[in-house]
Amino acid sequence: MEGEYLSFKMKEQFQPKKIILAYSGGLDTSVILAWLKEKYSCEVIAYCADVGQKEELSGLEEKGKKTGASKVYIEDLRLEFARDFIFPAIQGNAIYENRYLLGTSLARPLIAKGMVEVAKKENADAFSHGATGKGNDQVRFELGFKALAPDLAIIAPWRTWEFKGRTDLIEFAKAKNIPVPVTVEKPYSMDRNLMHLSFEGGILEDPFKEPDESMFLLSVSPEKAPDKSTYLELDFQEGNCVGINGKKMNPLEVMEELNKIGGENGIGRVDIVENRLVGIKSRGVYETPGGSILHIAHRDIESITLDRDTQHLKDDLANEFARLIYNGHWFSSKMKSIRAFISETQRYVTGTVRVKLYKGNCTLVGRKSQVSLYNSKLSTFEKEELYNQQDAEGFINIYGLPTRETAKLRK
Numbered sequence: 001m002e003g004e005y006l007s008f009k010m011k012e013q014f015q016p017k018k019i020i021l022a023y024s025g026g027l028d029t030s031v032i033l034a035w036l037k038e039k040y041s042c043e044v045i046a047y048c049a050d051v052g053q054k055e056e057l058s059g060l061e062e063k064g065k066k067t068g069a070s071k072v073y074i075e076d077l078r079l080e081f082a083r084d085f086i087f088p089a090i091q092g093n094a095i096y097e098n099r100y101l102l103g104t105s106l107a108r109p110l111i112a113k114g115m116v117e118v119a120k121k122e123n124a125d126a127f128s129h130g131a132t133g134k135g136n137d138q139v140r141f142e143l144g145f146k147a148l149a150p151d152l153a154i155i156a157p158w159r160t161w162e163f164k165g166r167t168d169l170i171e172f173a174k175a176k177n178i179p180v181p182v183t184v185e186k187p188y189s190m191d192r193n194l195m196h197l198s199f200e201g202g203i204l205e206d207p208f209k210e211p212d213e214s215m216f217l218l219s220v221s222p223e224k225a226p227d228k229s230t231y232l233e234l235d236f237q238e239g240n241c242v243g244i245n246g247k248k249m250n251p252l253e254v255m256e257e258l259n260k261i262g263g264e265n266g267i268g269r270v271d272i273v274e275n276r277l278v279g280i281k282s283r284g285v286y287e288t289p290g291g292s293i294l295h296i297a298h299r300d301i302e303s304i305t306l307d308r309d310t311q312h313l314k315d316d317l318a319n320e321f322a323r324l325i326y327n328g329h330w331f332s333s334k335m336k337s338i339r340a341f342i343s344e345t346q347r348y349v350t351g352t353v354r355v356k357l358y359k360g361n362c363t364l365v366g367r368k369s370q371v372s373l374y375n376s377k378l379s380t381f382e383k384e385e386l387y388n389q390q391d392a393e394g395f396i397n398i399y400g401l402p403t404r405e406t407a408k409l410r411k
Contacts, residue, residue, distance in 0.1 A: 014153055016126035018043045020119045022111055022141065023069070024053075025060045026189070027180040028130035030067055031169045032157050034176050036128060037068040044128075046072045047118050049111045051081045052194035052255075067178055073118055078194060081110055082251035085330075086195050090294045091239040091349075092342045093302075093315070094322040099272045100284070101291045102325050103196030108137055109330035112144025119149060126153040133159040136277050140328035147331035166201070188215075194255045196268075196288040207273050207283045218259060218287040222266035222360030230265055230357040231365075232258075234297045239346030241294060255290050262289025265357040277327045293362050297353040300364050304372040305349045314345055 019036055023029045023046035036044050046069035048060055057074060064072035085106045096102055115127060127145050131137035133156070142154050163169055166189075173180045188202035197218050204211065213221055235243035241254045249257065262268055268289040276282050302311060317338055324335050351369025355362050375386075 014126075016040055016042050016153060016155070018045065018122060018124040019126045019128050019155065020045050020047050020115050020122070020124045021069075022115060022127075022129040023048050023060075023064055023072070024130070025056065025063055026130075027166060027169050027173065028132075028158075028189075030063075030178050030180050031163075031172050031176075032128065032130050033064065033067045033069060034172075034178060035157060035161060036155070043070045044068060045070055045118065045122055045124065047111075047115050048072070048074045049081075049107075049114045050074060050076045050078055051107045051110065052078055053192050056192060063179065071122075073114075075114055077110055077114060079250065079252045081107065082194055082255045085110055086255065086291070087240050087251050088339060088342070089325060090241075090291070090298050091346050092321045092339070093295065093299055093318040094325055095295065095318070096322045096326045097272070097274055099270055100274055100286065100326075101196060101270075101288045101295065102322065103193055103286065103288060103291065104137070104191050104198055105140065105325045105328075106195060107191075107193045108140035108328065109144045112141050113148060116145065116148040119152060124152070126155055128155040128157065131156065131158065134276075134278060134280055135282075136326065136328070139277055140330075143328040144331060192217075194252070194259070195291050196286050198287075199285040200282060204283055204285060211271065211285050215285070216269070216287055219263040219269060219289050220266050222269075225264070225266040225359045230261060232261065232293070232355050232357065234293075234353050234355065235351075236298065236301045236353065237350050239298065239302075239349040241297070254294075258290030258293050262293050262357065262362075263287070265289075266360040267357055267362050268292035269360065293355060293357075296362050296364065297355055298349075300353050300367050301351050301369065302349055304367055304374045305351060305369050306345060307373060310345055314342065317341065 019040070019042060021029065021033055021036065021044055023033060025048070033044055033046060036042075046064040048057065048064075050057060061072040061074060089102055089106055094102055096105070118124070119127065127141075127149075129138070129141045131141060138156055138159075142156070145152065145154055163172065170180070172178075188199050188204050191198045199211070199215060203209065233245050234241050235246075240251070241249075243249055244254065244257055268287055268291065270286045270288065271283075272286075273281050273283050306314070321338050321342070324330070324332065324338070329335050348371045350371055351367060353364065354366035356365050
């Protein structure tokens with residue numbers, strides 16, 4: 001116990017020389033950048049991974065340096081995000097609590113990985129992030145740091161500083177002339193990437209209050225979507241979407257195209273109260289147009305290319321896979337093992353799925369594959385010669401033997 005206490009005291013007195021900060025330019029990380037400079041009087045390097053924030057990156061480098069960063073890294077990781085994080089999640093049918101498609105959860109380990117690479121390059125001795133002590137992101141970032149750079153320190157200002165809430169941060173930002181895209185009147189936070197756009201906090205903390213339509217940026221409301229259906233054909237190869245309507249595309253192009261078309265048709269809006277890892281229930285509103293289409297289409301191509309027992313085992317693992325992603329275990333041994341299983345199951349998940357988009361709905365209307373396990377000669381209700389229906393009687397007698405014997409005993 002004494003050793004643990006001394007270790008804790010040393011951590012409290014730690015004086016970093018160079019900090020890598022996960023920086024978005026929003027309220028929290030802007031204030032954190034200035035606060036770190038004041039508190040530690042050391043070099044702070046701002047790191048931003050471009051995972052599809054689009055216009056949010058405009059002027060970010062200039063803003064970061066003006067706020068006090070010695071350097072600002074902005075790395076384009078969009079293709080890597082789509083290929084190595086979003087697509088594996090689609091392959092594993094990862095949906096947290098049956099509704100959340102894990103957009104933020106998938107981006108955090110990639111950002112942590114990028115920060116570790118910069119830390120090694122810059123000889124930094126600490127990481128910092130803007131996640132609160134109530135949320136999931138603190139776990140996702142820090143498990144990534146611990147897995148990839150276990151010897152570096154981690155500074156989490158929300159768990160130690162004097163500010164009590166975002167209103168305090170807004171006042172601090174005004175006092176320091178730090179421009180931030182949040183006001184007291186509109187305090188909810190947003191997180192945007194290739195997979196989704198999320199909203200939480202502020203006016204959304206009343207779970208009975210309907211979100212204002214002006215809040216949504218990626219999708220039109222279903223009421224304002226076109227009155228005509230949009231048909232798409234998605235080509236899959238080994239579990240990954242490789243083309244749309246006959247046009248070959250890489251993972252980034254797939255996500256951008258499906259986000260555009262899905263958003264135009266009002267696809268992928270979700271309003272949920274989810275269970276955070278720390279035990280708090282949180283209301284989140286999400287726009288996930290492209291990801292929603294991919295999840296629906298991928299599960300359908302699996303229906304004709306996976307055998308029953310493999311599909312059922314994979315379905316059982318999907319919830320655990322989603323929980324591991326949500327809880328920040330992307331780099332864990334358990335995750336590695338589950339992903340190896342998922343990857344093996346995708347070897348023959350190849351074919352084409354046809355979907356119909358109409359006013360917020362994505363409906364499956366067709367699927368085909370050269371390696372399909374669906375055999376119309378077996379499934380037909382018409383006369384066939386591959387299956388003798390009389391054989392079913394013996395199968396049922398054997399399959400139902402425990403049920404029959406148990407019933408006889410209890411009587």
